[in-house]
Amino acid sequence: MDPAAGHSPRAPASVSEVSPHATESACLLIADISGYTGYLAGVELDHAQDILADLVGTIVSALRPAFRLAKLEGDAAFTYAVTDKLDGSLLLDTIERCYFGFRRRRRDVRQASSCDCNACVRIPDLGLKFVVHHGTILRQRVAGHEELLGPDVILVHRLLKNDVVASTGLKAYALLSQQCVDAMDVDVSALGMRAITETYEHIGAVGLWVHDLDRRWREEQERTRVFVDEGHAAYRLDTPTSAPPQVAWEFVTTPGRRVAWQLGVTGVELIASGNRRGVGATNHCMHGENATIEELLDWRPYDYFTNRTTVPTPMGPVRFLATTEFEPTSDGTILHQRFAAPRTAKERAIMEQLSAWLDDVMRTSTARLAQQLEEELERRRSEATDEPELPRARPDGPLAGLSSP
Template sequence: MLPKAEAAYFAIADISGYTNFLAAVELDHAQDIIADFMDTVVKALRPPFRLAKFEGDAAFVYTTAEKIDGSLLQDAIEGAYFKFRRRLRSVRQASTCECQACVAMGDLDFKFVIHHGEMVKQKMGGREELAGRDVILVHRLLKNTVGEKIGGRAYALYSDAAIRAMGVDPVAQGLIAHHETIDVIGDVTLWARDLEAAWRQEDAQTRMQVTRDDAYAILEFDIAAPRQTVWEFFTVPGQWQKWWDADAIVEDSGKGRRGLGTKNHCMHGNHTVVEEMLDWRPTDYFTVGITLPIPGAPRIVMTRAVLDGPDGMTHLELRVAKPKPKDREFVDGAAAKYTERMTKAIAGLRSMLEGKQPVLDAVEDPALTRSGGRFLTEPVKSGARG
């Protein structure tokens, strides 16, 4: 029987500066550094993506999910890049090694190419391989001239097919239009995000997280479902409304990208509760300012943190910020009602999610190439080459 074609999103995370880096530095620490950074990025991409295979200086990932929210997919790509940048910074600050590899690690960067199309899975050499025209296309798109246009090596490059499948407006989101001519395939319309610029904006953002130590009240729940899934059911209006007792949830995200400044209007009969996003760090936490439909009511600030829980579960913490003394009585009353509603709603969410997550298939992801972390504490001996 011929393999069946499946629709899929494809992404390649490619290390920029890889060849020059390996050619000029000590190989033992260089391989540790590369493995560490690639491990960081691939872990951040899955889910929603799963690893197809490593390809030298790149990781090829994909997902066959029928429909992915456009904001979630972009968050996955940009979140993986942000975690690489944070890891790079922490490693450089912690490392005591002065070998050429450790000194030059700052020359490394990442670019991402994302496409949507069809593929078939086939067995080759005892393992699963993805094949098809669109698999070829996403690999060909790695060789492009985007860096010349944006003036940098860090970018996310989306094919127009991916943009349309995601259902986003690239112009409204400030993506940069680009075109490439691919041999045999022809002209391809593309949209680019400057990830260096996105990182500078992310890094400069003032965090507004209610921590456990600072919280006035905390609600905690464990849910036997993946973090990515719980995050989706708390942030995507269509999923959120499946378990929360609102008549409708209308999202106002301005440019069509969920995040800082997004307002959610939760409608209950003739009343509307407005939640404004004050901080946004997918898929770790988000902070909202809640305005209740009561004259003179104070705005209630709450951080909703999605954490790794025990035994593979997701631990959810809803942390309420300390109110002003004059508002404590109101917040206490509102919190009591909210606790009752949320406890009941979480019971419904659990029954919806627990034990009902789709199984991708019986094929396991390739193992990650793990770093020994030697470059953090073990300098290259004086007799090392380079």
């Protein structure tokens, strides 16, 4: 929200305006395209700028709306999210999905370009890394633009200069400060992150954790897909919402959110390595004294997830596969929920008897979900501030004809 909204006319642009919110807790994230300085040597600058504009757009789009763009800094995007605590699963999902999208876009741009100039040929030389910190910020408007100020803003930028490559050999990574980890609800050591320490002038020693994104990319490529499509769905329900897939995903997958909209759910207990949601995790979805067990088999933020669900009934347990897909549309998302038929004749018979009850539960729950998503969107709109414009590739440049990221 514009700090001046509802107040007297704005002062001249040369005057700084301090946000009335004073200091706020925030997660600060910088996504930096690595290797760009070396890439510029001996390449065609106009083509290089088109490629940079396209890749930066891919990165910022993938980080939104969880993170807002504070500033574009050459080949880096400085973003932030105002929050006291961090949902570690959502944060890591956002970072990894952004990196995966960057890898795919880099490949697509290279394949789509018929140009054989150095700038286009050397696209694979470009990499991506992240630095993430949690601290306090002061938002201030300078010449009509919002600026973030404070020691933690300085620190997250200092983290870009580090010895991660030399000490670990990793080129694609997310570097999380200890303050960031302390604000998260996951066990980063159990997730395989490495602890390191960097020392900076006037700051001292800073504890950090390194997340290997190249390893996560390989795991993503090798993982088996488990997906219930329309042809194999014994039950399906499609729910439109104006929320983008990222926001819908947050409400559907976060245990605390589910309790608020899913009918009859009194609690969700997550059992997972490092307390991170994803493949191999199990949700115990409590309905009073009874629990529905959901084993996560596939996890593709913010596209879909699939679980093997076991539902206790008076006639015996029923087991089936369920996929929840988030289809992006021009004005939001269509949430597709599809259940495959149980494998045994007994379970199919039980599910048939429960079909009317199941349909009522699903429709009531998704109606609640859609309403809460609308309320959340309205809240976010009321707090929104202007973001810097993203650079655009020339319509007649080497990427002409390639669809937007």
